[in-house]
Amino acid sequence: MVEHRHRLREFECLRAVVVTGTTIGAARRLGISQSAVSRSLSQLEARVGRLLFLRRSGRIEPTAEALRLNDKLDPIFETLADIEGAEWVTPDAEPLRLIVPPTLAHHFVISRVARFLKENPGKQLQLDIQATDVLVSGILELRYDLGLTSGMIQRSGVHLVPWRRSQVVCAMPTGHPLSEKEVITPHDLEGVALIEFLRRLGTRAITEQLFARAGVHPKQVAETATNMAALELVRQGLGVTLINPFPLLTSGLDGIEVRPFDAAIFYNTSFVLPSGRPPSQLARQFMQFIKLTTPLDKYSEPV
The missing domain is CATH 1.10.10.10 (Winged helix-like DNA-binding domain superfamily/Winged helix DNA-binding domain)
Incomplete structure (x- = not known):
């Protein structure tokens, strides 16, 4: 013994x-x-x-x-x-250091954090809200224990654990001519005012390749870095945008209509962990909580 x-x-x-x-x-x-x-x-x-x-x-x-x-x-x-009870595995004095991009934080994670802490009294959590590139560097430098993002990350040193999958949609102002269609195709966007994402973001390269293959030339009217900014420009009538619907559009937004987009562009919303280091007990508990409390919606499915 x-x-x-x-x-x-x-x-x-x-x-x-x-x-x-x-x-x-x-x-x-x-x-x-x-x-x-x-x-x-x-x-x-x-x-x-x-x-x-x-x-x-x-x-x-x-x-x-x-x-x-x-x-x-x-x-x-x-x-x-x-x-x-394993107090020594993840002591209550050591909070879970969580980092999340703004859109995912404000439209999904913050409410889950509140519920998690209410249901687990004594647990502590530090939530930082930063862009995905800051998230990746923070995870690499071990300044955070866990991240969540829908960004298309290809970086050694971080481990992605997908938990939600969604497909690109076309968002447009209410009453836009394209709203008469049930499904939007790349050719439908020929000459249409389009709100793009900045070139440093992974989705921009994918949509540009798609348009090039189809021989389509949308009219670019603005570029932005966040889903929320793109949708606000859409709501103001500036144009349409191709976007990840999870989680922003799962409950609908006033002044915006959404149609499926006929293209195989998929997004994984993933937990982000440092490679080679197992998640703490508290991180695993939070990940499981997120999976179990994500409501069903028409735009995403569990991975």
Whole structure:
């Protein structure tokens, strides 16, 4: 029994270092000394006969073997969490650091955060609202534990966990001539006033390629960076836009009509995590809560 307790402490230290990235952070998480963490890691490496961490200039990085071992420990510690409450897995004093782009935050996430905290008294959460490029850099630098975005991210160092899928639609002012059609095709936009997204955003390249293949030339009247700005310009009668309907359009917007757009342009709304680091217990709990409390709508489906 004594040996088993020692092994459990070694595994606790491994998981804490993988999550926090430092022996100091692991020591704070577990409520023990930094030297005790280092000693447990050395004992575990000797026991398994593998190098589990690379130690360089005061930094400690998990090896591939450490990450695989950590993954195998997940069910063990999740079971212990269920049995004991597992205050040591994610202490209430350590909030979930969440980052979300403005549109997703104001039209979906904030209300879920409020409900999550009401249903989980004692849990803490820090919500930052930033553009997707800031979100990615923050996750890479481990300044945040979890992000949510519908952005088309292709970046090493971050891990995307899709949970909602939607397809592009055409939004237009109420009474627009195209509202007489049930489905909008690329050719319907020939010469039509179009509100585009900035070139640095992934959807812009996709729509430009689509129009080029179809030989269509919409009339670009404005460019913007956010879905909400595009829809407000549409509401003001400036033109139409091609947009991700989730979550902005799921409940409808006054002054705007929506039609399906005949193009295979899909959006994944995803959780964003740092690669190689398992989410904390609190992050997993919040992710599951989001999945379970997302209402059904006609524009998106669970992944």
